[in-house]
Amino acid sequence: MTFTLYASGVCGVQSNTRYPHHHTITTTAELASVAAFDHVAAIYAGDKRGNATFIESDCVVMDIDNDHTNIPSEWITPARLAQLMDGVAFMTATSRNHNKPKGQLSARPRFHVYFPISPVQDAGVYAGLKQTLAARFDFFDANATDAGRFTYGNPHAQVEIFNGDTTLDVWLDEADDLDMFAAFDAATQVIGEGSRNATLSRFAGRVLVRFGITDSARDAFDRKAALCEPPLSEWELKRIWASACRFAAKVQSRPDYLPPEAYEQLTSLKPDDFTDLGQATVLAGEYADRMCFSAATNWMAYENGVWEENEAKAQRLVQELTSRRFHHLPWLPPIQSPWNEYAQCS
8 A cells, every 4th residue: 555645844734835745655654654744645836735736646535523423333433434445445544633522522533544546637536536435425524625635733643554455546436336325325324233134135135136146236235234233143144145136036037127237238328417518428438439520520420440521420320329318218308419519528
């Protein structure tokens, strides 16, 4: 695990904006040394932090103050976070208010989380990673997600490391559907005694019907099971999973069942938003190898191994996409033409 932090040389000075000391972090001792000072996780032009001066970062820092609930059993600890984000590499360092009262809130675990990521050179993309994670789990501080954020130093920080085989950005990309299942199903809530079996049975049935009898489905089930308090026995978990698999097999035998691969193909036609740009993005993703636009050639269509300047043929591909979506997808609202926006995206 490797990431880069930039320290200021001062501690607790909110007005400071310069972070000239660059440090490569690979161990808990190295993190503890930097965490003693106010620090940032990005390099900025002139070492002066700010959204406008952002250059690059290979680390996302998130804050957990546990102000999402006043129920101690629902507070997040570093070990608990490692269960919820199984396989993701990160380090933690307790904040200056760790286990202390803060404002009107009682003492509770408070710490910073350092996630290594692939290097990012865009402030918007970087902030987007933080915002996506904060939207997924309500225990992350959603007010600390901009690209110019600094972290207060703590000379007495307790540091932990949680090795994993993936980085945060990869995890967010690959596990999006599974994590949305967890978020939709109140993943951050403890499943108490008396509701564990019923909750896990419902969740297992849903995730199997959606993703099939796959390792990914089982991983989602195991993450859900980790929320049980007290934990269910391994025997009981196997029994619930086997029962759910039998149910899924019956569902999959029905003629109207939609396999995961077919579902993915259909949902790939749904834009992130129903604006011209959202529609054009879907068009580009589906037909980039069959149509293109440039100022020199105007619209071109690819057919029988040849690119041809032919706006009518390119227009027919747009109409083909529209027909596919109307035929298959019940979520589709009235469609605005993505034609002009696609030209800008090409």
